[in-house]
Amino acid sequence: MAKQVSVINSSYCAPHSVTLQINTEEGATYNEKDDRLFYTDDTFFTLHNRRVLYDDAENPIVTLYSKTVSLHGRCNVFKGESTDSSELLFSVKKIKKSPGITKLNVFLANNQDKKKSDFRMIIFGSKRSCTVYAGESPNIVAKV
Template sequence: MNMGGSSGDADGPQQVAVISPQFCVNEPIELTLVRKRKSFRVTDVNDNIMLTVKGKFFSLRERRVLYDVAGNPLITFQPKFPSLHGRWVVFRGGGESADSMDLLFSVKSKRDVFLATNTQEELCDFKIESSWLNRSCVIYAGGDSSNIVAKMQSAQSFLFGGDTFKVTVYSNVDYAFIVALVVILVNPEAQTVSVASS
């Protein structure tokens, strides 16, 4: 992962690449995520498909796979079982691998994001601050509130079947990584586990 400590403005020069540098663009990008059952369609402001997320309907672990625009699987993510903190684990590729060599990052209690290289987990690498009242979240690099990398706002209520999410990804930030975090955050199973463990 390539990450620098830039300021919180949307035009910071540092690259934040977790899944791949190919998903870092040198200007802020606006994305819309539309959820339909266990799948998501991710488009830009011109309604071009950028990514898709597909759920496994017969998976006991709520497994999701993120695909690029060509249909290539990028990552697989699922809740870790068992887990006291509602942890999700994210692996490279679209297979069934749970090998630690393929682990990219994990998300604990839908708040703290730890890269695979952060084995001690004393400090998180990214932090998600969400407000269910305002149906929004802010994602920070390094847990530093001055280093915003993305923001999300729901266009509809989560509680009553909301399925459209507007995301602003700051320049030079891996938008595929941000999409994965948002999908984990708005996943109903993730919400249930997190509330129960808080």
């Protein structure tokens, strides 16, 4: 694994590998002891998809925000419950979906030209596993 990188908050980083189980149907993430660590709120249909990710102490971590109808397939991620551009942490753009594989590019807020991604994610199967790489390098940052 590559060196530790903190994008959201260093309190969510660990100096060792952590096994997490993500339940997309519940919108929750659990540790090996089956303790809930994170969850998302329920949202209703609007012109914009907006979901807030909370830790188990009910602190808002990030807001995921995207237009329901978008030509660019981009999702913006903001600090806390904000959708203010000054609180933008990163954006995610779906670049390719082939049978069994989804590829996403992640651009940090300070990456203005967005020509090269800061991270890339490759999601295998029906969201069964995911690998996060540093930019276009082969360096693995995380595996889920």
